[in-house]
Amino acid sequence: MPLLQDYWLLEGCWMRIEVLRLGHRFARDKRISTHLGLVSRAFGAEKLVMDVHDPHVEGSILQIVSEWGGSFSVNSTIDWRRYIRDFDGDSIHLTMYGININKAPESVLSGDRDKLVVLGGKKVPSEVYQLADYNIAIGNQPHSEVAALAVYLDRLYKGVELDKEFSGRKRVIPQERGKEVEG
Numbered sequence: 209m210p211l212l213q214d215y216w217l218l219e220g221c222w223m224r225i226e227v228l229r230l231g232h233r234f235a236r237d238k239r240i241s242t243h244l245g246l247v248s249r250a251f252g253a254e255k256l257v258m259d260v261h262d263p264h265v266e267g268s269i270l271q272i273v274s275e276w277g278g279s280f281s282v283n284s285t286i287d288w289r290r291y292i293r294d295f296d297g298d299s300i301h302l303t304m305y306g307i308n309i310n311k312a313p314e315s316v317l318s319g320d321r322d323k324l325v326v327l328g329g330k331k332v333p334s335e336v337y338q339l340a341d342y343n344i345a346i347g348n349q350p351h352s353e354v355a356a357l358a359v360y361l362d363r364l365y366k367g368v369e370l371d372k373e374f375s376g377r378k379r380v381i382p383q384e385r386g387k388e389v390e391g
């Protein structure tokens with residue numbers, strides 16, 4: 209799949225992906241929100257937007273970006289309702305209560321429009337289910353926002369996101385055994 213900056217060509221269409229993280233709790237979610245950012249970046253999204261500004265999370269993600277490359281960014285918005293409403297593309301809320309991804313409408317997995325992937329932490333406000341274009345379950349069992357995001361992005365990109373080049377100072381030289389890192 210060719211890459212032009214952060215727009216990926218999927219099925220003949222250029223697509224851009226943002227991830228909106230709702231319900232971040234300063235006391236207990238630093239690690240999981242950081243992981244959401246790292247998975248977003250590694251699996252082909254271009255931006256993480258949080259509903260609060262947590263400099264610790266932002267700093268940890270940007271540190272990885274500065275070492276490992278790419279142009280991934282982290283923002284915050286206090287008006288996440290408007291962010292969903294104004295997004296120019298499809299908003300996909302990942303929730304165990306939604307339609308199983310295996311039965312999702314075709315557009316949920318097609319690259320014809322940009323995607324805003326919405327994830328919760330603590331229980332999301334009920335309006336999210338109305339505001340989002342789609343409520344999609346990665347199976348209907350409770351698990352984790354990080355797992356849900358990874359599976360969704362991998363289904364969307366059909367695996368080719370794992371070949372993305374980041375052109376960073378650091379780069380893994382893949383080995384059958386052992387570890388080698390350039391830079």
Ligand SMILES: C[S@@+](CC[C@H](N)C(=O)[O-])C[C@H]1O[C@@H](n2cnc3c(N)ncnc32)[C@H](O)[C@@H]1O
Binds near residue numbers: 305344347352
């Ligand atoms: C700790 S879970 C909360 C589970 C909660 N009962 C719910 O509303 O889905 C945090 C987030 O993980 C995601 N999540 C968990 N299980 C999921 C599933 N089976 N499918 C899609 N997303 C899921 C949702 O975005 C959810 O807001």
